[in-house]
Amino acid sequence: MTIYAFATQLLTQLLELVIALALAPLLSGWVAVCRARLQKRCPPPPLLPYHTLLKLFRKDVLLAHNASSLFRVAPYIIFSCMALASAIVPTLSTELLFAPAADAIALVGLFALARVFIALAGMDVGTAFGSLGARREMLIGFLAEPALLMVFFTASIISGSTSLATIVGTLAHHEFVIYPSLAFAGVAFTMVSLAENGRVPVDNPSTHLELTMIHEAMILEYSGRHLALIEWAASLKLFAYSCLGIALFFPFGVAESTGPGALAVAGVFLVGKLAFGGFVLALIETLNAKMRVFRTPEFLGTAFLLAVLAILVHLLLEGGR
Amino acid sequence: MSPLALILLCLASWLAIGLIGAFFSRQFVLVARILFPLGALVGISVALAALSAIFTGNETAMLPLGLPGLPFHLRLDALSAFFLFLLGAVAAGISIYAAGYFRRGQGSTPGLQCLLYHLFLASMGGVLLADDAYFFMVAWESMALSSYFLVTSDHRIAEIRRAGFLYLIVAHVGAIGILLSFGAMTGGTGDYTFDGIRTNAPEGWLASAALLLALGGFGAKAGLLPLHVWLPEAHPAAPSPVSAMMSGVMLKTAIYGLLRVTFDLLPEQQWWWGALLLGLGLATALFGVVFSTVQSDMKRLLAYSSIENIGLIFAGIGLSLVFAANSMPLLAALALTAALYHCLNHAFFKSLLFLATGSVLHATGQRNLGRLGGLIHRMPWVAWLALLGVVASAGLPPLNGFVSEWLLLQSFLFTPQLPHGYLNMLLPVAAGAIALIAALAGFAMVKFFGVVFLGQPREEHLAKAHDAGRMERLGLIWLATGCVLLGVLPNFVIAALDPVTQLLVGAGFAQVSASGNWLLLAPISEERASYSGAIFLGGLLAFTLALFLVVRTVFHGRLRRADAWDCGFPLLSGRTQDTAEGFGQPIRQVFAPFFRITREHPSPFDKEPHYRIVVEDPLWHWLYLPLAWLVDLGTRVVGKLQQGRIAIYLLYSFVTLLALLVFTTR
Numbered sequence: 008m009t010i011y012a013f014a015t016q017l018l019t020q021l022l023e024l025v026i027a028l029a030l031a032p033l034l035s036g037w038v039a040v041c042r043a044r045l046q047k048r049c050p051p052p053p054l055l056p057y058h059t060l061l062k063l064f065r066k067d068v069l070l071a072h073n074a075s076s077l078f079r080v081a082p083y084i085i086f087s088c089m090a091l092a093s094a095i096v097p098t099l100s101t102e103l104l105f106a107p108a109a110d111a112i113a114l115v116g117l118f119a120l121a122r123v124f125i126a127l128a129g130m131d132v133g134t135a136f137g138s139l140g141a142r143r144e145m146l147i148g149f150l151a152e153p154a155l156l157m158v159f160f161t162a163s164i165i166s167g168s169t170s171l172a173t174i175v176g177t178l179a180h181h182e183f184v185i186y187p188s189l190a191f192a193g194v195a196f197t198m199v200s201l202a203e204n205g206r207v208p209v210d211n212p213s214t215h216l217e218l219t220m221i222h223e224a225m226i227l228e229y230s231g232r233h234l235a236l237i238e239w240a241a242s243l244k245l246f247a248y249s250c251l252g253i254a255l256f257f258p259f260g261v262a263e264s265t266g267p268g269a270l271a272v273a274g275v276f277l278v279g280k281l282a283f284g285g286f287v288l289a290l291i292e293t294l295n296a297k298m299r300v301f302r303t304p305e306f307l308g309t310a311f312l313l314a315v316l317a318i319l320v321h322l323l324l325e326g327g328r
Numbered sequence: 329m330s331p332l333a334l335i336l337l338c339l340a341s342w343l344a345i346g347l348i349g350a351f352f353s354r355q356f357v358l359v360a361r362i363l364f365p366l367g368a369l370v371g372i373s374v375a376l377a378a379l380s381a382i383f384t385g386n387e388t389a390m391l392p393l394g395l396p397g398l399p400f401h402l403r404l405d406a407l408s409a410f411f412l413f414l415l416g417a418v419a420a421g422i423s424i425y426a427a428g429y430f431r432r433g434q435g436s437t438p439g440l441q442c443l444l445y446h447l448f449l450a451s452m453g454g455v456l457l458a459d460d461a462y463f464f465m466v467a468w469e470s471m472a473l474s475s476y477f478l479v480t481s482d483h484r485i486a487e488i489r490r491a492g493f494l495y496l497i498v499a500h501v502g503a504i505g506i507l508l509s510f511g512a513m514t515g516g517t518g519d520y521t522f523d524g525i526r527t528n529a530p531e532g533w534l535a536s537a538a539l540l541l542a543l544g545g546f547g548a549k550a551g552l553l554p555l556h557v558w559l560p561e562a563h564p565a566a567p568s569p570v571s572a573m574m575s576g577v578m579l580k581t582a583i584y585g586l587l588r589v590t591f592d593l594l595p596e597q598q599w600w601w602g603a604l605l606l607g608l609g610l611a612t613a614l615f616g617v618v619f620s621t622v623q624s625d626m627k628r629l630l631a632y633s634s635i636e637n638i639g640l641i642f643a644g645i646g647l648s649l650v651f652a653a654n655s656m657p658l659l660a661a662l663a664l665t666a667a668l669y670h671c672l673n674h675a676f677f678k679s680l681l682f683l684a685t686g687s688v689l690h691a692t693g694q695r696n697l698g699r700l701g702g703l704i705h706r707m708p709w710v711a712w713l714a715l716l717g718v719v720a721s722a723g724l725p726p727l728n729g730f731v732s733e734w735l736l737l738q739s740f741l742f743t744p745q746l747p748h749g750y751l752n753m754l755l756p757v758a759a760g761a762i763a764l765i766a767a768l769a770g771f772a773m774v775k776f777f778g779v780v781f782l783g784q785p786r787e788e789h790l791a792k793a794h795d796a797g798r799m800e801r802l803g804l805i806w807l808a809t810g811c812v813l814l815g816v817l818p819n820f821v822i823a824a825l826d827p828v829t830q831l832l833v834g835a836g837f838a839q840v841s842a843s844g845n846w847l848l849l850a851p852i853s854e855e856r857a858s859y860s861g862a863i864f865l866g867g868l869l870a871f872t873l874a875l876f877l878v879v880r881t882v883f884h885g886r887l888r889r890a891d892a893w894d895c896g897f898p899l900l901s902g903r904t905q906d907t908a909e910g911f912g913q914p915i916r917q918v919f920a921p922f923f924r925i926t927r928e929h930p931s932p933f934d935k936e937p938h939y940r941i942v943v944e945d946p947l948w949h950w951l952y953l954p955l956a957w958l959v960d961l962g963t964r965v966v967g968k969l970q971q972g973r974i975a976i977y978l979l980y981s982f983v984t985l986l987a988l989l990v991f992t993t994r
Contacts, residue, residue: 064883071892073784075704077715083879087871107848108863109725112734115763116725119770123722126774130906133702133783134894138906145774146914149767156763160741160756169741169857216895228893231886232879304918311760318756 016104019270020094023103026274027093031246032056032239034285041289056242063235071132071228081128082229082236088121089243098250099273101172110169111159114251115152118203121240122148129225140224143300147202147209147221150307155199157314161192161321162255171254179258188321191313193256197291198310200248202303205241207292209303219300249284253277331381332389332404332457335412338374339453342367346446353439360427363442365799367449368423374416374453381409382827388459394466401521403459406827407592410668411456411584413824417810418576418675419449425683425803426569428796429690441481441567448474448573455581461510461520464585468506471581472499472549475574479566491561498558502548506585509541513593525593535594539601542589543608549582551635552642553612554947560619563631564695568686571627575634576679580671583641590649591832602649603751605642610761613639617768618919621775622912622943624697626685629776630678633721636769637674640762641667644736647755648833654746657835659739662851664833665825666735672821673728673814677720680807681776684714687800688780691793697776697908702785706793711781713804718777720811722770726865728814731821731849733766738857768915775911784902816861818849909941916943924949 036053043050070079095109095117109117126141126148163169165186166177178189202209205222214220226237257280298306329337345367349359381387381404391400404412426445430438451474454467476499480492514520515530530538548555563571590597616635623629644667651660685695687710694700704711720727740759746752785791796804814821826836837851850858892900916923924946930937969980 064879067884068887069890069893070887072889073702073705073892075782076708077704077711077782083872083876084868086875087868090871090875091867105863105867107850107858108860108867110857110859112737112857113725113730113859113864116723116730116734119722119767120719120724123719123724123770123774127778127782130774130778130782131704132892132894133902133905134892134900135897135904135906136894138778138783138911141774141778142906142911142914145771146918149764149771150918152767152770153760153763156737157756157760160759163741164756167742168855169738170855173855227895232883236875236879301914301917315757315760319753322753322756 013104016102019100019102020104022270023099024090024094026099027243027246027250028090028239030278030281031093031242032060034246034249034281035242037282038245038285038289038292041286042292045289045293056238060235060239063230063238064232066231068231068233070230074132074228078128078131078228079233081124081131082233082240084124085121085128086236086240086243088117088124089240089247092117092121093243093247093250095171096247096250097172097175097254098277099270101176103172106170106172111163111171111174112156112169114171115156115159118155118244119148119152121244125225125237128229132228134228136224136227140221140227143221144225146300147303147307150304150311151199151202154195154307154311154314155203157311157318158192158196158199158255161188161314161317164318164321165189175254175258178255186321187324188317189256191317191320193252195310195313195317196252196255198306198313200252201288201291202307202310204245204248206288208295208298208306211297219297221300246281249281249288250277253280253284330387331377331384331409332387332402334377335374335381335404335453335457336389336402338370338377338416339450339457341370342446342450342453345370346443346450349439349442349446351439353437356438359438359442360430364423364427364430367446368420368427371416371418371420371423371449375413375420376416378409378412378416379824382406382413382824385827394462398460398462398520400463400466401459401523402457402463403522404457406831407584407587408456410825410828411580411671412453414580414672414675415449415452415456415577418679418807419573421803421806421810422569422572422576422679422683423803424806425572425686425800428799428803429567429569429683429686431690441478444474444478444481445570445573448478448570448578452577452581456584459522461514461522461525465503465507465510468581468585469503471578472496472503475570475578478570479562479574481567481570482565488565491558491565495558495562498548498555502545502555505541505545505548507545509538509545509589512538512541513589522588522593526595529593529595531596535596536598536601539590539594542586543605546582546586546589547608550579550586550638550642551612551616552608552638553615553635554951556612556616556635557945557947557952559635560623560628560631560945563634563682564625564627568627568682568689571631572679572682572686575631575682576675579634579638580675583638583645583667583671587645587832590645591652597649597653599650599653599748599751602646602651602653605646605649606758607646609639609642609644609646610758610765611639612636612642613765614761614768615639615922617765617772618915618922619945620772621768621915622909622923624908624912625695626688626697626700626776626780627682627695629697629772630681630685633769633772634674634678636765637670637678640733640736640765641670641674643667643758643762644670644739647736647739650746650751652833656746657833658837658852659742660833661829661835661837662735662742663739664829665822665837665851666732666739668825668828669735669814669818669821670732673720673732673811676807676810676814677717677727677729680717680804680811681714681721683800683804683807684710684717687796687804688793691795692787692790694787697779699787700780700785700790701783701787701902701905702781702790703793704781706791707781707795709801710796710804711777713801713808714781715777716808716811718773720815722773723766724770725859726815726861726868728811731815731818731859731861733762734859735851737762738851742852742856771915775908779906779908779911783905784900786902786905812865816865818859818861819847822849822851922946 040050129137129141210221451470458464551559620632648663720729723729723733924944928940
């Protein structure tokens with residue numbers, strides 16, 4: 008690798024990271040706006056998440072008496088995991104510096120690492136809500152993770168690689184045939200992302216005191232900058248998942264060079280697709296009701312089976328190419 | 329001095345250390361503070377010698393011990409060297425820890441423990457070096473017996489005696505299987521050296537019979553379904569360093585034995601052997617992990633998790649066999665590398681976790697998760713080191729458990745056109761099963777760490793718990809360092825595994841992966857898949873640190889302590905938080921058919937409401953209890969022969985003599 012290529016890849020990588028950090032709260036705000044509009048409510052300002060983050064950063068941290076050091080370290084680790092995850096996903100360009108360091112499986116591992124830390128942090132203070140949330144989060148985790156991996160496996164069997172850059176490159180370039188397997192995988196991926204991001208059929212992001220809450224139950228004891236980091240990490244996770252969905256199922260427009268023109272075009276495509284994706288998410292959330300916690304195994308089991316079906320369809324109908 | 333001679337010397341010094349310990353049985357300071365650390369040094373030398381032997385190639389020797397005309401044949405090749413490295417490296421950590429662990433007046437005398445422990449180590453070394461069936465069985469049996477006595481060192485407790493007895497039975501049923509397997513392999517030639525077996529190894533159904541017998545025998549030692557029942561009983565019964573040794577190293581000797589038989593002694597592999605191993609391995613792994621999530625004894629939880637890991641290793645070996653039988657050496661090497669790498673990883677993180685439970689046990693006297701909690705405040709060293717083990721064991725990046733699971737998934741994913749349509753379809757689904765198992769392992773590990781170390785103490789005396797001593801800490805740090813290094817430097821490990829896979833399946837991919845830089849693990853090619861633990865860890869640490877500095881400089885670092893919020897609930901105590909049983913409840917619900925659950929619900933009118941739940945292994949009731957009943961019945965029938973009167977016994981002899989006369993003179 009020449010110095011020039013290295014420098015441009017590094018720049019693209021940093022650009023992608025900065026865009027993810029900057030745009031993630033906006034995406035959450037946009038989803039909230041769409042949701043309010045669809046439900047005929049008066050929408051909050053789309054920039055509200057930024058205000059909330061700033062407010063939280065400025066506030067003091069109130070720490071429970073028996074919170075341990077792990078409780079204080081966890082928000083930083085979770086945030087780093089999510090930031091790295093959104094840096095790995097090839098949203099703007101497939102020529103990223105860190106792309107070889109982590110493939111699709113490592114990406115799932117990164118999400119799992121963040122999940123383990125947030126669950127442990129939830130158990131740390133020793134409140135009833137905290138451990139309840141932690142156990143439900145791990146329940147959803149072990150149901151969603153295999154389904155997510157199966158979606159990636161479908162894509163990687165099609166493209167002969169688990170490297171995200173290669174997958175996206177292959178899928179963006181194939182002559183326009185419709186892969187039935189990818190349709191199955193896409194539905195499975197949507198279901199998994201709803202569960203993983205604590206969205207409506209599985210969890211309700213706008214709740215703060217409900218016996219059925221999951222994500223909120225774990226972070227109940229957090230305040231100040233810790234809470235800000237966790238909220239920001241949650242919106243980064245949503246951003247990363249949206250970008251993943253875009254990269255896997257609607258990859259056209261991704262830049263495969265690091266030229267500024269290609270990147271700009273890719274950026275415009277990305278913003279458009281994200282806006283549309285956020286609207287679809289709000290639509291799903293509006294059309295569905297939250298289900299009981301013990302219906303989630305069925306929901307995610309369906310997702311897993313759809314992903315398995317995707318692989319089988321690929322091997323049977325598409326000749327395993 | 330050649331590596332083989334050095335290793336033999338080391339094994340002899342382990343024996344000598346054990347004997348000195350037995351001789352000065354009452355000298356506690358000598359045994360604990362000098363002999364065990366010496367044993368650790370010996371372990372390090374075994375590891376170093378074995379590491380050099382991996383690359384130097386074969387070496388054989390003959391010891392003039394044993395029976396007349398049956399000397400002990402020894403051989404050090406890459407496969408034995410790899411497992412000897414594992415033995416030495418892990419034993420070093422455990423021995424150092426044990427130096428601080430054994431106390432006066434607990435169980436057997438320290439001198440006896442010292443003798444048995446070092447005999448156990450040396451006999452495991454013997455198993456790995458044996459080059460004839462006779463010495464193999466001698467070493468195998470001394471390993472089983474010494475570990476039996478170690479398990480029952482607290483023999484005054486009836487439960488421990490029962491666990492030890494169960495272990496002894498399963499170990500010996502397994503040993504019979506191995507013995508018969510060797511018998512089938514020699515095919516009546518009477519040549520019990522491994523060289524002899526290799527030259528006139530059987531083919532066809534006899535080879536398959538030998539494999540199945542070996543699978544039963546080694547599977548019983550490794551904890552393969554349905555022979556796993558001794559594991560969750562024996563591991564909690566043993567003192568923690570012994571549990572660590574058994575789980576970390578002894579289970580791997582069974583893996584070694586199976587690899588030796590399938591890939592080395594038997595010349596032709598059948599693809600269905602691989603499919604069988606793969607299926608059994610996956611079933612074992614799923615069973616183990618599901619059960620580990622519902623345990624409420626911390627050592628039983630870890631024991632079930634060991635069953636899970638053994639299942640994953642068997643799945644890897646099975647896949648490798650499928651590839652090898654279809655002459656795809658490179659992919660066979662990939663799957664085998666994943667399995668061997670996982671052996672090494674599991675040895676490190678599981679011993680680390682078992683030793684951590686030992687420290688908790690010493691500090692609190694409790695194994696029951698329902699009586700622990702909040703120990704991170706009192707035992708920060710143990711807690712943070714155990715966290716490393718937990719992350720590794722849950723198969724999360726950037727530690728070592730992830731690397732081997734990643735390699736395993738890769739080998740499942742890139743199944744090219746195998747000539748079996750069904751297998752081609754099923755293998756990606758098997759990859760899905762492995763993903764499920766890994767995710768469930770995460771659940772079990774969060775439960776383990778969260779309930780033991782986090783939250784509020786569930787008992788009052790936990791506030792007086794003390795952290796691990798200096799020696800114990802050193803042992804834990806040694807093993808935790810191993811977990812980190814194996815996670816971030818996979819290419820070195822794979823370079824060391826290359827001679828092993830070359831030996832067994834005739835291919836390795838050290839050259840392929842060494843073409844890039846040393847940071848990047850890319851088993852087939854970089855376009856296909858690549859991962860770098862070092863960059864991952866570095867990136868994560870750097871980002872976390874930078875984030876911390878930025879947040880602290882841009883904003884303030886103000887912090888106030890207050891009561892927990894808990895949605896305004898004021899009566900927070902150790903008993904208002906989740907119990908271990910509560911944490912496992914989702915699993916009990918989702919995987920209900922796996923368990924045999926008996927529940928007692930309180931009625932609303934009870935003065936003292938009682939809730940009881942017992943989760944049992946259904947195999948006990950389906951398989952073991954009927955089996956025990958049958959054996960009981962059989963022995964009772966045979967017992968009728970025993971009348972206790974000498975005249976009747978003489979009659980038996982007379983009848984036998986007559987029968988023989990009739991048969992032979994015909």
